[in-house]
């Protein structure tokens with residue numbers, strides 16, 4: 119497997135960054151994960167725009183190679199050969215001569231990319247597969263979750279607790295308000311209304327979330343951004359999670375609450391998945 123680091127393609131086993139890199143010392147870095155199907159990057163411009171936004175908010179300088187990110191990512195896809203891949207891109211504030219909160223003015227940002235084979239959404243092949251099991255958890259993250267920062271301890275710790283080790287996803291709530299998953303956005307269906315928490319809440323504006331909001335509304339579905347409270351959960355007919363690598367996946371259980379069942383064709387998540395599959399056909 120090949121990676122890319124600061125202007126060079128380097129085999130995975132040989133790539134190295136300094137421990138004085140601020141990404142290592144402070145988690146002073148941002149990232150993106152972009153899916154590619156049939157060797158074509160999906161929603162690349164949307165990911166690049168969010169990456170630029172994360173850099174701008176954190177004041178991490180824009181690396182020179184960002185201009186060429188598309189051809190560089192395409193080259194990495196070619197080298198790693200899988201038909202469908204997920205590209206990981208991380209940009210740190212760079213290597214400092216010594217550890218200090220204030221970075222040296224000579225610091226040059228580090229740009230690292232790797233890719234892995236993209237595991238195709240299992241609900242495409244088997245839509246009857248049992249939905250995900252998720253757990254509610256108080257959201258203790260910082261208040262700028264719109265920045266896609268690599269500092270992800272609150273997102274990671276729950277999966278290392280024994281009682282949550284069998285959960286597929288953690289659903290963060292801020293008091294009564296449901297925000298998002300630890301690695302995905304969340305949608306709810308109440309009768310024929312599809313709802314996802316609004317951008318004013320502390321969430322990452324998922325590229326997949328935004329894609330489904332736009333495309334489902336274009337296709338005539340009743341979809342809106344609105345606050346959802348914990349007490350509304352037992353009225354939900356469906357819950358889904360979305361992300362660039364998961365696409366869209368249904369939830370079966372939240373804590374001890376099991377969601378109601380219906381015929382496959384009646385599920386809105388299934389209709390949404392069909393919209394995505396059609397779009398992917400024309401993208402590839």
Ligand code: PMP
Pocket residue numbers: 151298299300301302303322323324325326327360361362363
């Ligand atoms: N929220 C969080 C916290 C995430 O980590 C992710 C996945 N990166 C998402 C939402 C979904 O974002 P996207 O659709 O852009 O992958």
